[in-house]
Amino acid sequence: MSTSSTTSTTSSTSASESSSNKVILGKRSHTETIEKGESNNGQMHSRNRYRNNPPDFAVLAFKYSSFYPYVKYTKEGKPYIDFKNPEAVRELTYCLLRNDFNLILEIPLDSLCPPIPNRLNYIHWIEDLITISETRQDRTIYGIDIGTGASCIYPLLACTLNKNWVMLATEIDEKSVEYAENNVLRNNLESKISVVLNKTDKKILLSEEVMINNNIRFAFCMCNPPFYESQEQYEKGVEIKQTPSLSVCNGTSREKFTPGGEFQFIKDILDESLVLRNKIRWYTSMIGRLETVNKIVRELKRTGIDNYVVTEFCQGQTRRWGIGWSFGSQRPSTSIINQTSKKLRKISQPKTEFRFGIPADSHDVIGCILVHLNELDIDGNFNDENGTFFGSAKTNTWSRAARRQRMKSSECQKESKELSSSSSTSATSVTTTASTTTATDESTVFETLFEFTLRLEPWKSNATNTKVTFSWTNGKDRNVFESFYSHVKKWMEQKFAANDNE
Numbered sequence: 001m002s003t004s005s006t007t008s009t010t011s012s013t014s015a016s017e018s019s020s021n022k023v024i025l026g027k028r029s030h031t032e033t034i035e036k037g038e039s040n041n042g043q044m045h046s047r048n049r050y051r052n053n054p055p056d057f058a059v060l061a062f063k064y065s066s067f068y069p070y071v072k073y074t075k076e077g078k079p080y081i082d083f084k085n086p087e088a089v090r091e092l093t094y095c096l097l098r099n100d101f102n103l104i105l106e107i108p109l110d111s112l113c114p115p116i117p118n119r120l121n122y123i124h125w126i127e128d129l130i131t132i133s134e135t136r137q138d139r140t141i142y143g144i145d146i147g148t149g150a151s152c153i154y155p156l157l158a159c160t161l162n163k164n165w166v167m168l169a170t171e172i173d174e175k176s177v178e179y180a181e182n183n184v185l186r187n188n189l190e191s192k193i194s195v196v197l198n199k200t201d202k203k204i205l206l207s208e209e210v211m212i213n214n215n216i217r218f219a220f221c222m223c224n225p226p227f228y229e230s231q232e233q234y235e236k237g238v239e240i241k242q243t244p245s246l247s248v249c250n251g252t253s254r255e256k257f258t259p260g261g262e263f264q265f266i267k268d269i270l271d272e273s274l275v276l277r278n279k280i281r282w283y284t285s286m287i288g289r290l291e292t293v294n295k296i297v298r299e300l301k302r303t304g305i306d307n308y309v310v311t312e313f314c315q316g317q318t319r320r321w322g323i324g325w326s327f328g329s330q331r332p333s334t335s336i337i338n339q340t341s342k343k344l345r346k347i348s349q350p351k352t353e354f355r356f357g358i359p360a361d362s363h364d365v366i367g368c369i370l371v372h373l374n375e376l377d378i379d380g381n382f383n384d385e386n387g388t389f390f391g392s393a394k395t396n397t398w399s400r401a402a403r404r405q406r407m408k409s410s411e412c413q414k415e416s417k418e419l420s421s422s423s424s425t426s427a428t429s430v431t432t433t434a435s436t437t438t439a440t441d442e443s444t445v446f447e448t449l450f451e452f453t454l455r456l457e458p459w460k461s462n463a464t465n466t467k468v469t470f471s472w473t474n475g476k477d478r479n480v481f482e483s484f485y486s487h488v489k490k491w492m493e494q495k496f497a498a499n500d501n502e
């Protein structure tokens with residue numbers, strides 16, 4: 001059976017064990033949880049509805065007569081189900097989808113039965129990634145689910161949770177396509193989800209049916225690839241699992257196996273992404289084995305892609321991983337980069353958030369920073385409500401060379417003013433004009449180097465210490481942003497040290 005069913009087992013087992021610990025989560029927006037910088041910490045995604053609210057088998061059995069026969073009770077009266085029984089597992093999945101998402105599905109008994117909490121973790125992580133680039137919540141978000149399976153689980157859940165999402169679901173297996181299409185129709189989601197049969201297993205995205213002749217610019221693609229390359233590798237994988245599998249082994253061979261295993265499948269997506277580039281903003285995949293995460297990160301680096309994120313999907317004792325990469329210049333926040341274990345942070349891209357403290361109140365600090373940003377010709381808007389500045393730099397105005405150049409041109413201007421006030425010669429005015437033009441040209445010729453936000457905390461309080469946080473939100477060159485940040489930090493520290501000494 002596929003490892004995904006094992007995920008269902010361990011999750012539901014641990015879920016029922018912790019059912020005394022129920023907390024109903026209030027509805028929180030994507031941006032809210034991202035801003036709070038919440039990481040997985042060995043748990044489900046912070047918006048996953050099952051994180052602190054595991055399924056209650058007794059309640060489900062009472063509500064759904066089809067599930068009732070599968071629920072048994074321990075001597076202590078604790079409800080449980082036999083995860084070795086594929087029908088019981090499938091009924092549980094049906095009940096959760098119906099009860100919590102108002103979705104009705106039909107999945108063949110020999111096919112993969114998707115564990116819902118695990119599938120939600122991946123969708124919530126995609127929501128976080130998309131939030132970086134899509135600030136307008138009313139805009140249609142286009143996504144692709146590669147290998148949607150008979151259940152069509154990702155598109156169905158994703159479009160139910162996100163009303164502005166539209167998804168293309170791809171699949172190579174004809175029977176699965178038929179089931180997936182019927183599942184879409186059954187839930188009246190045909191205006192949101194299209195299922196296509198990918199006629200070649202040699203191509204994943206670059207096939208005629210998927211991206212060739214498709215003019216849509218997709219925000220993301222997602223994929224739960226077949227994990228193993230052979231039955232032998234699968235059996236080995238099962239053997240080395242630390243906890244014995246409690247679950248039945250369902251899943252067709254197409255769902256479990258692919259030549260070269262998951263590494264080759266994701267590597268193929270990576271190779272195709274090098275052709276498609278910005279036609280899809282975030283290329284992502286689920287990963288079943290930790291060693292594959294390291295191998296794919298090495299491939300990303302080898303091809304020069306530095307804008308990537310890795311994450312860990314936790315569900316009970318089972319771990320899965322997620323990887324995403326982009327050719328765009330939008331940078332994920334540090335909290336998205338950090339949505340993983342400490343171990344994986346080492347191979348993630350470095351942080352995009354930088355912080356220092358200034359021993360003064362926020363009013364004095366912002367006054368000083370804004371004057372200096374103005375001197376540096378940094379464009380931007382300051383939001384006085386929350387103490388946040390949104391800025392962009394067109395050209396490097398803070399480097400030593402740029403500052404020397406600025407000093408030279410202001411000296412020139414001073415000289416020319418003095419000369420023109422004593423004797424107005426045409427030669428001097430030409431010099432003045434020339435130097436101004438050079439400066440103007442420099443700032444208009446270059447595109448935006450980077451965008452950033454600058455936040456002061458605590459804002460509008462009498463605290464005599466202010467935390468200044470710079471976040472790199474857009475740009476290709478990390479070194480340029482970091483040199484700007486270092487310059488402003490040094491300048492501020494010197495300024496306030498000087499004030500202290502006065």
Ligand SMILES: C[S@@+](CC[C@H](N)C(=O)[O-])C[C@H]1O[C@@H](n2cnc3c(N)ncnc32)[C@H](O)[C@@H]1O
Binds near residue numbers: 002151173
């Ligand atoms: C592990 S299953 C995932 C099913 C479902 N997405 C889920 O998460 O439960 C992988 C699926 O990918 C499909 N697949 C394999 N190669 C493919 C390709 N080149 N294009 C589209 N689908 C493919 C398989 O048929 C299988 O249904």
